[in-house]
Every structure is written in C-alpha cells, then in structure tokens.
Amino acid sequence: MYQILEKKTLNANTKLMVIEAPHVARKAEPGQFIILRVTEDGERIPLTIAEYDREKGTITIIFQEVGATTMALGQLNVGDCLHDFVGPLGKASELEGLKKVAVVGGGLGCAIAYPQAKKLHEMGCEVDLIAGFRNKDIIILEDEMKAASTNLYVVTDDGSNGRKALVTEVLKELIEAGNQYDAVIAIGPMIMMKFVAETTRPYGIKTIVSMNTIMVDGTGMCGGCRLTVGGETKFACVDGPDFDGHLVDFDGSMRRSAMYKAQEKASVERHECNLMKQEVK
C-alpha cells in the first residue's frame, strides 16, 4: 500500500517522491491535491499532485520540510510505505481555452505550478513562466520548468542566479511590454499571491491563485480550510484550491494560517528530540 518507488533530493530541504497509488493516479488532474499520513498516529497533510502516471499508477509529490510531518516524510526511503494517501482532492484547474498565460511561482510554489505549466504547454498555450527563489541554492526543477514553458524567467531575491528582482516586477514589465495574457496563474506564499493579484488588478487580467490553507479532512467536512472570497465563505478543499485572486481576502487567510505557529514549533522540537534519541541508540 502506498509504497515509495522513487525519492530525490531537489535541494537542502525539498524532496520529491513517487508514490504507488493507482486509485489516485487514475483520476488526477493538474491543480488537485492529496492528503497523506506518514504513520498511524500522524497528522493529515495536504500536498499538491506534482505529476501523475496513469499507466504506472503513480503520483509524484514535491514537498518542503517545514514541520514535524514533512520532516518525518523526508526520513522515509524507497520501499517504505505511507500509512494513508487519499485523493485526488479539490477541483482541477480550469485551463481549457487559454492561449497565452503567465505562470508565476514562488519558491516551492514553482513545483506546485509546474503541472499546470506543463499541461498548458502541451495544450499549445504560450506559457511565460516566472519563477522566484530566495537564492540560487533553493532553485528547483529548472530544467523541467524550461521544458514546460515558452519563456522562463528565473529571479532571485539576492541576484545569485538569474535576475535580482521580485516576480511582480517581471510580471509588470511583461504586461507593460504588451503581452496580452488570457490569465495569470500565481502559486506560492500567500503574500506573493496577494501582490501578484494587486499587480494584475489595474489591467483587469484574470488571476488564479492556489490557496494552501490549513486543512484536516479535505472533503468539506470540517470547515477549517475556510476563507473569504468575494465576501462569501468558501472551503479551499472542495471549492478550490484555485480561486479568483482579485476576490480572495488574503489578509484574513494569512492570519488564519498563523493560528497554530506555537504548537507546530513544539511538535517539531518533540520530533527532533525523538530523532536524536534514535540516533544515539
């Protein structure tokens, strides 16, 4: 059940895994996600479906080790099994009919945006991919992104690779230069998506963002993932994760994301402590 078939380290804290999950692979579409549990008592965490292979029955996930569960996941190796793996969840991205699109990825968001870029590219859509990273050490999937885009613009916060710029600066220049986008797809930290939406708003370009809220069940049962879109409450797991960036209340969502900061930190400390104990043994 849910065996890890492949594992790759993309950079210091980002890993890729290919998981055997035929039920999920059969129906997966770009924009959808899975929820997994590493162990029997573990937390349920959502991760985007980075790639799927219907024939082999596999799902690829790319994750950043940010807390207890993602760190525990990173400890597993080829041959190990995940306890639970459910999906595909959420609505697939609506990509039909798009002719020219700017995809904006921030950090790990690039991995999440990659399946969309790839599908659009395969559909014959012109894809300008703007990928922003903090520095050259954390750039991931550069070759894949190149292959999935018409033009790739890599920028870093410190100029250590590509241009020293913010993704929003590049996006604005491209728009100002006369590029007519049917849509802008932004995936990354909420603050980045907020500023991308602010950048496109004056031009009236449709802007789709992917809301990575805190989730529990992922089926619409708890409401923990709720956010405000156009004044209405929506559940990110069933109504999303894609939403119209011009309607999302990002400030509200960012505050909700911070809800468990202290407890998450304690959980990491507990796990690190357990890992150390294991190593000492």
Add this chain to the structure above:
Amino acid sequence: MPNMNPKKMPMPEQDPNVRNKNFDEVTLGYTPEMAVEEAQRCLNCKHKPCISGCPVQVKIPEFIALVAESKFLEAAAKIKETSALPAVCGRVCPQETQCEQKCVRGIKGEPVAIGRLERFVADYAREHGEEKPVQPAANGHKCAIVGAGPAGLTCAGDLARMGYQVTVFEALHTAGGVLMYGIPEFRLPKAIVQKEIDTLKDLGVEFVLNFVVGRSETIDELFADGYEAIFVGSGAGLPTFIGVPGENANGVYSANEYLTRINLMKAYRDGADTPILHAHKVAVVGGGNVAMDAARCAKRMGAEEVYIVYRRSEKELPARLEEIHHAKEEGIIFKFLTAPLEITADENYNVTGMKCQQMELGEPDESGRRRPVPVPGSEFTLDLDCVIAAIGTSPNPLIRTTTPGLDTNRKGCIVADEEHGITSKDGVFAGGDAVTGAATVILAMGAGKRAAAAMDEYIKNKK
C-alpha cells in the same frame, strides 16, 4: 413478582469533577447483579408498547426476560436479531423519546432502563467470548457501500450475511463515520466501534479507506467496476456556520473540526501532532448532542469556563437528557434564550468575545416550537477565546454533483423512499443522514437495514 421500585437502577459513573478532566468513559455500566435487578422491573407486557418506540424493533421484553434469568449471551443474540450495533445504541440512543418513552413503567415512575440493559448485554457478550461469525456461502453478487457510518455498516453487515460480496468505500482513514470522528471517547469508547467493524471484516466485508466517492471514482464508475447495487450512506457532514461577523477569526471552529481534531486525530493525547487551541473561555453555539459533546470536550481540554449558548429555552434543548444532565454536572454553564450577534477579535484576529442578545419565546413557528424573538436593548458580551459552532450540518455536495440522475431536495438531501431507500437512480439506494439530514444513529441503522433487504430484492429480480 416484578421489582416494583419506581426508579431505574442507577448506573455507576465517574465523579463529575474527576471525569471532566479525562477522556475515559463517563458511565461505567451495570454489574450482572444490577442488570438482573433492573430486568425484574419489566412487566413483560402482552402488547409490548416499548417495541413500537424502537426504530429497529428490538425484541425488548424477550431480551429483558433473558437478562432476568442471567442468560446474558442469549439476551445478546436476541437483540442482534434486529439490531446490528447494540453496544453503540445502548449508549447513544435518545431512549427517552424512543423505547423508554413508550414503557408502561414510565407512567407511574421511571421507565425500565432499556438502553442501559442493552448496553450491559452487548458489553457482556463482547467480553465473554461472543462467537466469531461464520462467513456465509458467497452468492456471487457484488454490492458497494459509500460511507462507513452506522447506515453503511448496518447495510454492509446484512448484505454480507445474505452472501453478497460487499465493499465499503470510506473517505476518511478510519471506518465508523460520526461514531469515530464525532462522538467523543468518553461517551462511546472507540474500541467498541472498532470491534463492530472487525466483526464485519470477519463476515467478509472489505473496507477500502481513503477513497472519496465522487473524486476517487464516481458512482457510475463503481457500477462499471461490476457492483450491481450501491448504497449511499455518506451522512450529513457539511457544517453550517453561525452567519455572524467575525466568524473566520482564529479560535472559531465548526463542531466537526473541533471534534475531529480531538477524536479522530487524537489531539487530546499528550504529544499528538494535531494542533488544537487550548482555550480558556469557550462558547458553544447550539443545543443538540453535538453541542454537548463539543462543550464537554472543551472542558476536558482544560477550559475554565464553557458556555452553551442556545436561542430557545431549556425545554426545547434537542440533546439527549443524559447528556444535558452530565454536562451540567461537569460544570458547563447554560445560557438559554441567547443568540449570538457578532464574534469580536483582536488585532491578530484571535477571538476576544461574542456579542449576544437575549431572546424571548414568541408565537409558534412551522415546527410547532415557539419562535425566539430578540428582547430590545438586551445585548451583552461574553469574554471568550474560542467559539464553536454546533448549529447543524447538511449533506456534502460531492456525491450529488458527481452523480447524474440522483435527485436531491432543496436541502441537498438525497431523495429516497423511507421503506426501501430507493432513489431516482437505478441500482442506487440511500439512507441515514444523507437522506434525512442530521438525525440519529438508530435511524441511520434502520435505514441501512431496510435498504439491504431492498437491494437483495432488486438484484434477485434483475436476474
């Protein structure tokens, strides 16, 4: 000579001030001596009024007579003839509006403690080597069940006993539905539910967990996989929020989320990875079993003050009497005739309180209950750091939006006939909360049972 004591044999329970700090079961159950003594209160009435109050027609006087003779295993078998989950129903049925309401002993005193006896018998049988069920001979037909709550589990068990090959598809990582993720450990120990699920596995029922029908596969795809009839028991899991300003602040939960974090994800255990707010002052909005469970969990998670905020009066509280009584004993503060107006939060968006309004009861509404109307100028604020909405749930839209031909009503409930669970879509049957909206465990079981018979009929007629 029957025991003419007007009162029920009391059931031992943990001291309120001890139990409101732990998640162990509140009530401890009868000893065999207590059960026999209580069973002797039954008059074995000829016309058996009690049975008419039970949605699954448990043979009440017969099983109680066996208890009176200390034939506990035989009593358990008698109940199992009509009810699949007696250890569960004995604990959570609203007996005061069902079997016990009809008991003649209730006219001049307290009714026979039918629920407590049912629980005792089921627990006794479980602990004293109830025989493992034998897997019946296969009849070569396949049925699918969507959702592993009491409706789905009952339907699965009955079909398996008839020889069908049954697969249960469940969205969560654990089977049991509300029995696992909603009702807390202190009211329904999870080991008991697990035991019932294991019994179904012994009968040959296959469980496919982590499978969301509508996403992983649709109903039509399940038919294409060779299932000849499908029962939908997907419950009513979509939470309703209160609809007042401030509802998305940090510290506002749906009861589903709060209870799921605690029960399913075990946030009550030290060292659990699933975070939960350890609040000090909590208000639960609502007055049903769900509200009582959320409030009592909040108390056990360490809250100093826990309020139940309910807009009608005590008389209208829909929760089981026993839960209301236990909640009061445990120090839950009831604010009747009170309606929320607004949830207030600080600059970090953490809950600071809830503005409320006093209500009074006016003219009766469509439901026949007197409608609460606001008292002008009665606003006041409760200081809080957590608000839990327990004002109802409705069926999840996932199945109705992915199953063409399946009719639902205005409230999103699947339309199915009560007698057989037949829906507008050929081969699809439905029952439980998915059809009725949030109701009770025993009604869900009854619906699962009737649907199993109808599915058997349907498949036989098709041949």
